[in-house]
Amino acid sequence: MDLSSIGVVDNHCHALDADQSSGGAAAWRTRFTESPHETMQTTQVADTAFYRRLMRSLASYLGLPPESEEQAILDAREQLSTEQLASGMYSDANIAGVVVDTGYPPPDRALARATFDSAVGTPRVDLLRLELLFQDLIATHGRYDDVVDDLDSRLSDVRAAGFAGFKSIAGYRTGLSIDRWQRTDIDDAFVSARADVAAKGSVRLGYKPLLDSLLHVCLARAAEQQLPVQFHIGYGDPDVDLRKASPLELRNIFEDPAYRAVPIVLLHGCWPYFREGAYLAAVYENAYLDLSYGIPFMSLAELTSMTRAAFGAAPFGKLMYSSDGTRVPELHWMGAHTGRRAIGRVLDELVSDGDLSVDQAFAAADQVLAGNAWRLYGLPGTRP
Numbered sequence: 428m429d430l431s432s433i434g435v436v437d438n439h440c441h442a443l444d445a446d447q448s449s450g451g452a453a454a455w456r457t458r459f460t461e462s463p464h465e466t467m468q469t470t471q472v473a474d475t476a477f478y479r480r481l482m483r484s485l486a487s488y489l490g491l492p493p494e495s496e497e498q499a500i501l502d503a504r505e506q507l508s509t510e511q512l513a514s515g516m517y518s519d520a521n522i523a524g525v526v527v528d529t530g531y532p533p534p535d536r537a538l539a540r541a542t543f544d545s546a547v548g549t550p551r552v553d554l555l556r557l558e559l560l561f562q563d564l565i566a567t568h569g570r571y572d573d574v575v576d577d578l579d580s581r582l583s584d585v586r587a588a589g590f591a592g593f594k595s596i597a598g599y600r601t602g603l604s605i606d607r608w609q610r611t612d613i614d615d616a617f618v619s620a621r622a623d624v625a626a627k628g629s630v631r632l633g634y635k636p637l638l639d640s641l642l643h644v645c646l647a648r649a650a651e652q653q654l655p656v657q658f659h660i661g662y663g664d665p666d667v668d669l670r671k672a673s674p675l676e677l678r679n680i681f682e683d684p685a686y687r688a689v690p691i692v693l694l695h696g697c698w699p700y701f702r703e704g705a706y707l708a709a710v711y712e713n714a715y716l717d718l719s720y721g722i723p724f725m726s727l728a729e730l731t732s733m734t735r736a737a738f739g740a741a742p743f744g745k746l747m748y749s750s751d752g753t754r755v756p757e758l759h760w761m762g763a764h765t766g767r768r769a770i771g772r773v774l775d776e777l778v779s780d781g782d783l784s785v786d787q788a789f790a791a792a793d794q795v796l797a798g799n800a801w802r803l804y805g806l807p808g809t810r811p
Contacts, residue, residue: 428778429769430792432492434523434811435763437748438800439657439694439717439749441528443756447509449501458755459724461664473497476726484761488519509538516760517547523797524549524806525759528594528657530556532754550806552591554657558600561641562632566624568733570578572636575644580649591804592655592690593645601635602671604681605645608636646686655690655715660697660704662723673700674707683710688713690803695751697721699735708741715803716741718795720769721750721762727769734769738777743791747800749788770795 449455453469459481460472472478482500483493489503507515525547544551560581564574581588597603616634623630632638640667650654660674674697690714697704706810708716716737721732737746748770750762774788783791801810 428774428788429809430767430789430796433767433793433796434521434799435748435766436524436526436800436806437522437750437752437759437763438491438526438692438747438804439528439751440525440721440759441531441753442540443509443543444532444754445509445538445542446536447507447512447755449504450776452497452501455501455672460722461662461722463665472724475724475756476607477724480727480765481757484764485757487491488516488760495554510542513538513543513546513756514548516756517549520760520763522547522759522763523811524801525551526749526800526804527551528554528556528778530559530594530596530704533798538762543793546700550808552804552806553589554594555585555588555590557593557595557642557645557717558597558632559639561638562630563634565620565630565632565637567619569621574617576579576640578641578644579648582645585648585652585654586805589740591650592657592761594657594659595642596659596662597638597642597644599663599667600631600633601638602668603658603660603673603676604671605642605646605677606633606635608640612636613640619672631770646680646689649689650686653688653690655692657694657717660693660695661700662695662698663810667782669699669725675698675700677707681707681714686713690715692747692803693719694749696733696737697722698723698725701736702740705737705740708745710738715745717747717749718770719749719751719762720766721752721758727765730765730774731769734773735776738773738791743794747794747803748796767796 445666456472457468459478460468486493486495486500491503536544564577568574613636616637620630620634620637662671674693691715693704694717696718704716708713718737746767750759752762770792777783778785778788
């Protein structure tokens with residue numbers, strides 16, 4: 428099913444690096460693996476299905492034969508500026524809107540928003556990365572109550588502050604079982620966090636009672652303002668304990684009546700827990716499933732399996748396309764093309780099986796690729 432006419436809204440992505448030079452083949456490869464190991468980053472990643480598809484696709488985009496040598500592809504890429512790469516790839520991939528997590532890459536490395544917006548020309552909204560805010564507040568205040576008061580004040584009107592919702596990486600830090608804690612546990616965790624600040628000048632928030640409690644403050648604000656909250660699920664850097672990163676760990680949040688008005692967006696298709704993610708989107712009214720096609724770094728066949736599980740179980744109004752593209756525009760670009768291909772394949776199957784008519788299939792594609800995210804995040808203007 429050809430879905431190229433649908434301009435995608437990337438509901439989960441990041442800024443680009445201002446400097447788009449490859450740095451050579453070894454440095455270029457490091458952008459396409461989550462592994463911390465040098466051999467994997469510089470050598471073995473080149474033998475993955477994802478990387479082979481990327482480089483073949485990039486060669487064709489640059490006007491080279493698909494089987495061109497890696498260095499020839501990178502040399503051709505170096506002829507384009509950051510703005511030319513971003514503009515050309517966004518146009519080629521028909522990207523019609525973006526929802527940007529501003530927490531990564533760091534601002535001193537990222538392409539300035541005004542430059543990005545001018546280059547790609549698409550509607551954009553930003554998300555507030557919660558853990559970075561928590562860490563700054565803990566480094567600023569010597570009392571937990573002052574942290575909570577300052578956090579509450581800053582979140583009094585999130586949209587007026589320039590954000591369309593929240594993003595949490597608790598899955599990277601302490602796991603996704605967001606609990607309620609006794610005050611003594613919170614105070615002990617705060618003392619430990621402040622000791623890190625005293626010793627290092629900053630804190631990496633890995634203290635569960637403290638992180639969970641601050642997340643509850645934010646979820647309460649999200650409920651008041653009906654803000655979507657994205658949670659990193661499953662696949663990611665190796666500092667994720669994958670045993671604690673299943674979306675089923677969020678049961679406490681989904682079962683809490685106070686948070687029923689909060690759209691909870693489960694990122695990365697929850698891979699490898701994609702069936703669990705599809706289940707949650709099928710049974711909880713405020714569970715949404717993000718289908719990410721740039722990251723994880725998977726073959727088209729594996730991404731199609733994720734898509735098949737999602738479309739087979741969840742309401743189409745609960746599914747949203749993304750790339751999780753970051754640093755290089757190739758991830759945003761190829762994610763859009765790959766997402767359309769995987770979704771088109773699955774919709775073909777659903778039509779062939781008699782689950783959907785052709786018209787229903789196109790309507791579902793439009794919802795998932797763009798319509799759901801446009802409404803949920805309130806992108807500016809009228810959808811093209």
